[in-house]
Amino acid sequence: MKTDYLIIGAGIAGLSLSIRLAEKYPDKTITVITKSDVTTSNTQFAQGGIAVVTDRKADSFDDHIQDTLICGGGLCNKEVVEIVITEGPQRLKEMIEWGARFDKDKEGHFDLGKEGGHSVHRVVHHKDQTGREMVSAMLKYIENIANIELLSHYFALDLIVQDNQCFGAKVLNEKSGNIELYKANHTILASGGIGQIYGLTTNSEIATGDGIAMAHRANAKIQDMEFIQFHPTALYSEKMDTTFLISEAVRGFGAILKTRNGERFMEKYDARLELAPRDIVSQSIDVELKKNGDTNVFLDCTHLDVDAFKKHFPMIYDQCKSIGIDIAHDWIPVAPSQHYVCGGVSVNQNGESSITNLFVCGESAHTGLHGANRLASNSLLEALVYSNRIYKYLIDSSSHNSSEAYLEVNSTASKEQLTSTNNTSLNHLKKTLQATMMRYVGIVRKESELHEAKRKLTELKDQVAELMRTNTFEKALVELRNMIDVSLIIVESSLNRKESVGTFVINPN
Helix, strand or coil, X not given: CEEEEEEECCCHHHHHHHHHHHHHCCCCCEEEEECCCCCCCHHHHCCCCEECCCCXXXXXXXXXXXXXXXXXXCCCCHHHHHHHHHHHHHHHHHHHHCCCCCCEXXXXXXXXXXXXXCCCCCEECCCCCHHHHHHHHHHHHHCCCCCEXXXXXXXXXXXXXXXXXXXXXXXXXXXXCEEEEEEEEEEEECCCCCHHHCCCECCCCCCCCHHHHHHHHCCCCEECCCCEEEEEEEECCCCCCCCEECXXXXXXXXXXXXXXXXXXXXXXXXCCHHHCCHHHHHHHHHHHHHHHCCCCEEEECCCCCHHHHHHHCHHHHHHHHHXXXXXXXXXXXXXXXXXXXXXXXXXXXXXXXXXXXXXXXXXXXXXXXXXXXCCCCCHHHHHHHHHHHHHHHHHHCCCCCCCHHHHHHCHHHHHXXXXXXXXXXXXXXXXXHHHHXXXXXXXXXXXXXXXXXXXXHHHHHHHHHHHHHCCCCCHHHHHHHHHHHHHHHHHXXXXXXXXXXXXXXXXXX
């Protein structure tokens, strides 16, 4: 299979890049693959919005930059922060031109939200479904672009790399069961997050760290994987099979965190109370839970205007109602849940990885924007800015390396087929992995427990390698391999960092 540009991932980063390239080069082919359907990505779960300076009287680039740097614990790349923040308004304008709608007030101005770590209201949103709105708009826009090939249920297994140059990817066609080679002049990883390695996560079910794992196996530089952001307020309910996010914007709307006995506890930890950055709020909740032996704390919205709440957060209101929680009278049970990885495949300001012709954007990239902790709603902004920077570099670059000679030699790979393995065994290994990461590599870590996690994960890696050697090979097995690879990177990164900063907290005892 030949394509000019192979984009792995159909979230905001991958889709926005595909639109830019296709409109610039109507005679070139842009292939976007996603291992599930096109509506399943972490972008779809982004409730809060996109942080952009739109009101230059009440806000400024300098304020947004400073908020980002403070939240990042001194580890942000300041030049990158300045680039992302100042390019934000233009990228928002572009999204609106592609058809995305954002909430406005009665005067026609953006109805801006405020989230933890932000000094002013600057979060542009579409109710509590901003990510879904942006993806829906782009997918509809793409329907009229002939040279974008959007392939769902195509799972990238490994990058094809020789002499530190990427020539495309080895891809499972889930519909046929065949493994195919996709050769491309340029390959872009936009494959999302890692949440499923923790089990308790706000991420999509397909967020198994595939892109980071593939890049790692190809010897790309990976950076800052110890910085795992836990969202403070995931809905806690034994009635639900999956984790549901209660947006930070709800706290920005006035909701209050309380213990089971009604104590408002954030005043003990930070003067910004419920609107402190996510790392501080999550760590504060973790302390309270361990102190009281509870499974969750509560978000009290009973003092808020219910009609206004339903207007701003219809999805959250309906989800709570579906499990018997009336926000007008009941507190919402919440607990921290894995949400975002601040590290990833290291890239420069053009989105280039350490492997020639391999570009990375979105959550799987480490750009230097987030430092030790991501400022709320900066991730959608980063994805749009870096997909645009990759696009600009590609159209300005005269480098178009041919990959045909290499791939002709390896064309027999397309004849491989998947076989089935024991799902019960794989599920047991997956749950063991998730339990290990939650217990030993969570919000607060100890060096001794990290070593224990490394031992357990290494045993799991050996078991999975043996399964792959026996040729019982399937999608779930590859995902498990990716999850273990990423987990080991996180553990190693955690062992290498000796001091607490941002989302990384080491317990010396």
